Amino acid sequence: MTDILEFQNVTKEFPGVKALQNVNFQITKGEVHGLVGENGAGKSTLMKILSGVYQPTTGDIYLEGDKVNFTNPKQAQNLGVSIIHQEFSLIPYLNAVDNIYLGREIRKGNGLLNKALMKERTKETLHKLNAHINIDTPVANLSIAEQQFIEIAKAISIDCKILIFDEPTASLTGKEVEDLFRLIDTLKAEGVTIIYISHHLEEILRMCDRITCLRDGEWVNSKSISETNKDDMVKMMVGRDVNNNFPASNTSIENNEQLLAVKRLSNDYVNNVQFTIKKGEILGIAGLVGSGELKPFEL
Numbered sequence: 001m002t003d004i005l006e007f008q009n010v011t012k013e014f015p016g017v018k019a020l021q022n023v024n025f026q027i028t029k030g031e032v033h034g035l036v037g038e039n040g041a042g043k044s045t046l047m048k049i050l051s052g053v054y055q056p057t058t059g060d061i062y063l064e065g066d067k068v069n070f071t072n073p074k075q076a077q078n079l080g081v082s083i084i085h086q087e088f089s090l091i092p093y094l095n096a097v098d099n100i101y102l103g104r105e106i107r108k109g110n111g112l113l114n115k116a117l118m119k120e121r122t123k124e125t126l127h128k129l130n131a132h133i134n135i136d137t138p139v140a141n142l143s144i145a146e147q148q149f150i151e152i153a154k155a156i157s158i159d160c161k162i163l164i165f166d167e168p169t170a171s172l173t174g175k176e177v178e179d180l181f182r183l184i185d186t187l188k189a190e191g192v193t194i195i196y197i198s199h200h201l202e203e204i205l206r207m208c209d210r211i212t213c214l215r216d217g218e219w220v221n222s223k224s225i226s227e228t229n230k231d232d233m234v235k236m237m238v239g240r241d242v243n244n245n246f247p248a249s250n251t252s253i254e255n256n257e258q259l260l261a262v263k264r265l266s267n268d269y270v271n272n273v274q275f276t277i278k279k280g281e282i283l284g285i286a287g288l289v290g291s292g293e294l295k296p297f298e299l
């Protein structure tokens with residue numbers, strides 16, 4: 001087992017905020033490494049440093065034993081480190097091929113674009129990922145999951161050694177999540193090292209070989225998945241035992257007074273929305289990105 005990556009005393013300060021403080025840990029070559037921590041723990045900041053979006057205030061990163069200091073994402077990509085952000089970087093009106101080769105187009109000897117070769121290579125990459133996607137249509141016409149696959153295809157077509165996923169399942173349906181997990185297995189089998197950020201601890205337990213927990217910008221622990229479980233991870237994340245993730249609802253509220261009733265509400269975003277809220281209730285509103293879940297409150 002050799003380490004592909006090492007963080008040494010990585011600290012990142014933003015004006016008034018110490019986002020990371022002396023973070024030290026290693027990532028083993030070929031593993032799926034989960035990064036967990038509460039909101040604001042520093043996970044995204046650390047991954048943005050690794051992928052060249054930010055530079056550390058102090059501290060070092062070693063990639064395959066060599067100290068690296070990425071000053072932009074392109075440098076990181078050229079050395080094999082790519083990140084799939086929650087917000088994709090695809091150009092909506094370009095198709096998969098044009099997106100994947102944007103800024104690094106393949107040209108023929110006469111300088112003209114070698115569209116046929118780029119198309120062929122895109123097909124090969126998507127085939128390797130077992131993704132059946134229409135590569136001729138603008139990506140805006142594709143589902144979120146298909147767009148995510150194109151982001152991944154883009155990353156691995158630049159010879160990716162480390163691929164970082166930041167909350168990859170946030171906008172996916174159950175079936176799409178399964179497709180993504182299969183794809184991650186394929187990437188792992190190809191020897192790609194994966195860093196996986198998620199708040200869904202079931203996903204971490206299912207997909208990861210090892211985990212690292214951050215809390216308030218500091219490293220808490222790194223351990224093998226067989227040495228941890230959900231309660232243990234929550235304890236590391238919050239720094240104490242949490243016996244009640246979801247306390248029983250307050251059944252002592254006898255007054256069932258209805259505070260708000262929304263009936264047959266429609267506008268440009270929502271259609272025939274109905275709900276009521278009683279005094280003392282917590283109302284959960286669920287849905288995929290774009291379901292319009294925030295819109296009723298904007299009215």
Ligand SMILES: Nc1ncnc2c1ncn2[C@@H]1O[C@H](COP(=O)(O)OP(=O)(O)OP(=O)(O)O)[C@@H](O)[C@H]1O
Pocket residue numbers: 014015017018019037038039040041042043044045046
């Ligand atoms: N560009 C920035 N400017 C100032 N403060 C920032 C910036 N980016 C992050 N922070 C702060 O750094 C700390 C760590 O944030 P970060 O986004 O890395 O946490 P996280 O663990 O990824 O959280 P989440 O799970 O919510 O994404 C937070 O206090 C955050 O407010």
